[in-house]
Amino acid sequence: GPVGGTRVSIMGRFVERGDVTAVTIAGVPATIVSQSKKLLVAKTGKYPEPTTGDIVLESSSWGTMTVGTQFKVALIPRLQKSKWTYVGDGMYKRVGGTTAVNLKHEEQNQPTEESQQSQTQAQSQQSQAQSQSQQQSQTQGQSQTQGQSQSQQQSQTQGQSQQQSQTQAQTQQQSQTQQSHQQSQPQQQSTRAQEAEHTEATAQTQEEEEEVASEPEQPTMPDSTPEPERVVVQVGGVAAWNGHTKGQVKWTLGAGSGDREYCEAVVFEQPFAAAPNVALFVSGLDDSENDHRLRLMAKEVSKLGFSLCIQTWSDSRLVLAVVSWVATDPDLQGTSVATAQSPEGDLLNKGERTTSANVKLQSKLGKEPTVFCGLSYLDGSADLLPGVHTSLSSLSKKDFQVDFRKTGNSVINRIDATTIAWDPAVWKAKYDILTETGTDSLERGSKLADGQGLREVLHEVKFSQTYSSPPVVVAAVVGLEWDGTEHSRVQAAVQGVTETGFQINYRTWGYSRMKLVKISYIVFGR
Numbered sequence: 260g261p262v263g264g265t266r267v268s269i270m271g272r273f274v275e276r277g278d279v280t281a282v283t284i285a286g287v288p289a290t291i292v293s294q295s296k297k298l299l300v301a302k303t304g305k306y307p308e309p310t311t312g313d314i315v316l317e318s319s320s321w322g323t324m325t326v327g328t329q330f331k332v333a334l335i336p337r338l339q340k341s342k343w344t345y346v347g348d349g350m351y352k353r354v355g356g357t358t359a360v361n362l363k364h365e366e367q368n369q370p371t372e373e374s375q376q377s378q379t380q381a382q383s384q385q386s387q388a389q390s391q392s393q394q395q396s397q398t399q400g401q402s403q404t405q406g407q408s409q410s411q412q413q414s415q416t417q418g419q420s421q422q423q424s425q426t427q428a429q430t431q432q433q434s435q436t437q438q439s440h441q442q443s444q445p446q447q448q449s450t451r452a453q454e455a456e457h458t459e460a461t462a463q464t465q466e467e468e469e470e471v472a473s474e475p476e477q478p479t480m481p482d483s484t485p486e487p488e489r490v491v492v493q494v495g496g497v498a499a500w501n502g503h504t505k506g507q508v509k510w511t512l513g514a515g516s517g518d519r520e521y522c523e524a525v526v527f528e529q530p531f532a533a534a535p536n537v538a539l540f541v542s543g544l545d546d547s548e549n550d551h552r553l554r555l556m557a558k559e560v561s562k563l564g565f566s567l568c569i570q571t572w573s574d575s576r577l578v579l580a581v582v583s584w585v586a587t588d589p590d591l592q593g594t595s596v597a598t599a600q601s602p603e604g605d606l607l608n609k610g611e612r613t614t615s616a617n618v619k620l621q622s623k624l625g626k627e628p629t630v631f632c633g634l635s636y637l638d639g640s641a642d643l644l645p646g647v648h649t650s651l652s653s654l655s656k657k658d659f660q661v662d663f664r665k666t667g668n669s670v671i672n673r674i675d676a677t678t679i680a681w682d683p684a685v686w687k688a689k690y691d692i693l694t695e696t697g698t699d700s701l702e703r704g705s706k707l708a709d710g711q712g713l714r715e716v717l718h719e720v721k722f723s724q725t726y727s728s729p730p731v732v733v734a735a736v737v738g739l740e741w742d743g744t745e746h747s748r749v750q751a752a753v754q755g756v757t758e759t760g761f762q763i764n765y766r767t768w769g770y771s772r773m774k775l776v777k778i779s780y781i782v783f784g785r
Contacts, residue, residue, distance in 0.1 A: 263305040266292065269314065273326050274299040275532055278319040285312025285330060320562075321530070490529045491690045492783055493586045494733050496542065497523050497567050500579035512569065512577040513547075519571055526564040527586065534560050535586040536596040538677045539567065540633030540735030542778075543581030543750030549574050551645075551747065555582055555635045555677075581750055583633075583733045585679060585781070593685030595621040595628070598635060598677045599661035606639075606663065606671035613664045618678055620657055627654045628680040631696045631781040632661060633735020636675030645669030646740035646775070649676045666740060676737070679781065693730070693784050695723050700738065700777035701765045707749075707773040714767055721760040722782065729756045730784025734763060738777030745770045751778045 267284060279299055282289040287304040294300070299316075314327035499505070501513040505523050512519045537557040544553065552575035558566040567584060571577045587594060597618050605614035620628065630651050639645065646666035653660040661678065665671045686692045699718055701707060706714050722730075732753045741747045748771035755762040763780075767773045 263287070263303045265303045267301050267303060267314070267330075269299040269301065269316070269326065271326065273316055273318065273321055273324050276318065276320045279316050280319065281317035283313075283315040283317075285310050285314075489588070489690070490527075490531050491588050491591060491686075491692060493527050493529070493531075493535075494584065494731050494783070495525060496581065496583045496733075497525065498543070498579070498581045499523065499569065500545070512571050512580075514576060516574050517572065520568055521570075522558065522566045522568040524564060525567050525584065527562075531562040531586070531588055533589055534562055536589050537565055538585045538587075538596050538679055539635050540583045540585075540677060540733070541580070541635065541637075542583045542633075542734050542736060543579065543752070544577070545579035545748045546746055547576035547578065549576060550640050551575065551637050553577060553580065553637045557584070578746070579748075581752075583735055585733055587679070591681075591686075592689060593622070593624055593628075593682035595624075595680045596678070597621065597680075598675055599632075600636070601663040601671070601674045603673070606665045606674070609668045609670065611664065611666050612671075613662060615652070615660045615662045618659055618661060618680075620659075620680055624656050624680075624682050626656060626682065626684075628656075628659070629683055629694065629696055630654065630659060630678055630680045631733075631735075631779055632676045632678040633737055633779055634674065635677040636673060638673045639665070639669050639671040646738075647671060647674055648738040648777070649674065650737070691785065693724065693726060694782060696779065696781045697723075698737070698777060698779050699763055701773070701775065703740075703774050705765075707765060707767045707776070709772060711770050712768065716765045718763045718765065719760060720763060720780070722758075726758045726784035728785065729758055730782050732756055732761050732780055732782050734778045734780045736776070737779045738775060739773070740775040742772040742774065745772060747771065747773070749773050749776055751776060753780070 267289070269282075273279075274294060277294055279291065279294055282291055282299070282301040284301065284303050285306065287306060289301040289303050292300040292302050312330060313325050314330050316324050316326055318324070499510050499521055501510060503510040508522060510521050512521055537560055539555040539557055541553065541555065546553070550573065552571045552573060554570040556568040556570065558568055565586075567582060569577070569580045569582065587596065599616040599618050601616060602614050606612045632649060632651060634647070634649065637647065639647065646669070648664040648666070650662045650664075651659060652662055659680065661676045663671075663674050663676075665674075681694065683694045686694050697720070699720055701716055701718070705716050707716060734751050734753050736749070736751060739747065739749065741749070746769060748767045748769055750764075750766050752764040752766070753761055754764055763778060765773075765776050
């Protein structure tokens with residue numbers, strides 16, 4: 260007969276929004292019984308026979324998603340609540356009893372030695388229970404289902420009034436006599452009933468199940484839906500320049516004046532469970548000889564992606580910008596993302612100046628955090644040998660400081676540094692992600708400080724640990740000094756990543772003279 264009507268529990272990020280509108284299991288629509296942020300329960304439809312197929316969800320957030328494959332729909336007997344309880348692995352046990360038996364339909368035709376002995380004993384006692392068997396036969400002629408129920412009730416009533424040994428013998432005889440009067444039922448079914456003689460119950464058909472008003476919630480087949488791997492962190496980068504076009508968006512920051520903005524859509528390789536925290540960092544730029552103005556912003560952030568926006572204003576002309584980004588799950592334990600801004604007016608005077616900004620951790624950590632930072636906003640004048648620097652100090656469980664320093668005769672209106680603070684031990688224990696951070700610098704006197712045209716310097720950087728495969732490395736500029744008579748052109752590119760280290764390619768071009776370049780880097784691996 261048909262199978263189905265089984266409850267299936269589905270968990271994972273695809274149901275966490277609670278907006279699933281339809282479920283299909285093995286090609287047949289299922290009924291949604293309930294759903295919450297942690298669990299969706301669906302009831303399978305009807306199938307003509309046992310089958311295997313996919314679990315497909317329809318939701319407002321994800322669209323159509325296949326969340327499970329090779330889900331097996333099998334035939335599981337439902338028994339009356341007063342008699343049986345499911346104990347796992349296809350086995351059932353009588354309430355109050357100690358012996359578990361397998362009642363799957365495909366095993367009902369296998370007689371046991373115990374059932375054969377019971378049959379012989381029942382035949383020898385047939386004359387003793389003849390009147391009782393005739394009464395049961397008449398009852399069965401009216402309804403097979405009622406016959407089974409009355410037989411069980413009668414057996415229980417006799418068991419209360421008679422001694423235990425006589426009750427067992429009469430129960431065996433009643434089961435055998437009842438099945439001998441059923442038409443077109445094989446002898447094996449009689450022996451199967453004797454195998455379950457302590458309960459006088461056999462597996463009911465699908466139609467009989469629907470008549471049992473007090474049937475309990477049935478055990479489901481094991482949930483074959485795998486828990487999707489949680490998306491913890493994703494990284495990437497965007498490079499744009501004069502004449503660059505992405506879709507219908509064109510770079511216009513290298514000419515004109517006033518407020519100008521370039522935005523590029525970033526789509527995550529895998530959706531997050533919720534809108535992530537997005538941190539943006541400068542890893543390369545080509546600025547004009549005018550005042551340096553650059554702002555990075557993440558707009559329209561969702562679990563699917565965001566708009567990465569690069570802005571300039573007034574008479575500044577930004578010819579190129581290279582931006583790195585890091586997106587992290589907002590619910591990560593031991594993680595804090597924030598932006599520090601230099602106090603207004605502290606860096607306006609000429610000469611070397613230093614100031615600081617305090618960053619409060621969004622969640623208290625168990626120890627001093629590891630912190631990664633990089634420039635994300637710059638507003639300053641162009642003058643002879645200008646320079647800007649950021650660094651970290653005073654790390655504690657609750658907060659830390661970002662220190663800003665300027666050199667030369669430049670006037671700095673504002674510097675921003677975006678930071679990511681985290682506990683590496685938590686990331687390793689809870690998310691199986693190894694992390695580290697560090698700095699590297701191209702000091703004064705390199706070939707980027709003199710000459711013209713394309714100039715490059717490679718630095719080898721060694722990891723503090725060995726990874727099982729090449730990890731992901733993100734670099735950000737934290738310090739710059741350049742000759743203010745020319746454009747500030749610089750890029751720090753990560754390349755040649757292996758399990759033990761990577762290379763930083765420092766480069767400049769044209770007539771630019773970069774006196775010093777300092778970068779910070781962060782590593783994510785296994």
